[in-house]
Amino acid sequence: MELKVSSQSQGDQAIVTVSGEIDLYTAPRLQGELTAVLAGGRPVRVVVDMSGVEFCDSTGMNVLLAAMKRAREHGGGLDLASPRPAVRKILQVTGLDSVFTIVDATAAAGEGAATG
Numbered sequence: 001m002e003l004k005v006s007s008q009s010q011g012d013q014a015i016v017t018v019s020g021e022i023d024l025y026t027a028p029r030l031q032g033e034l035t036a037v038l039a040g041g042r043p044v045r046v047v048v049d050m051s052g053v054e055f056c057d058s059t060g061m062n063v064l065l066a067a068m069k070r071a072r073e074h075g076g077g078l079d080l081a082s083p084r085p086a087v088r089k090i091l092q093v094t095g096l097d098s099v100f101t102i103v104d105a106t107a108a109a110g111e112g113a114a115t116g
Helices: 027-038 058-073 085-094
Strands: 003-010 013-022 045-056 077-081 101-103
Touching: 003 027, 013 027, 013 058, 027 045, 027 058, 045 058, 045 085, 058 077, 058 085
Parallel strands: 013 045, 045 077, 077 101
Antiparallel strands: 003 013
């Protein structure tokens, strides 16, 4: 399955919209987009809209973790918005639901409304 990734910036916040499957073969595309969003070296709050992601393996989780670390190093952060039940289950089983801030929608991310 194909992975579609796009991003848009709104001030110091960037929304990265992802749809499809994130795996060993498609993760580099997500990594490239996140790297570009974080390339400025200034504090950026990245919200990754996961509502269109049907599957995410460990490669994808590692890409997200690395981007979150990079964002935090520059005083920003990375939130996951609206993960589907299958992806949410992976986050719970791996314990990453306590590492990432998970929000119900990209609009709520701007308000910092976290769910868990």
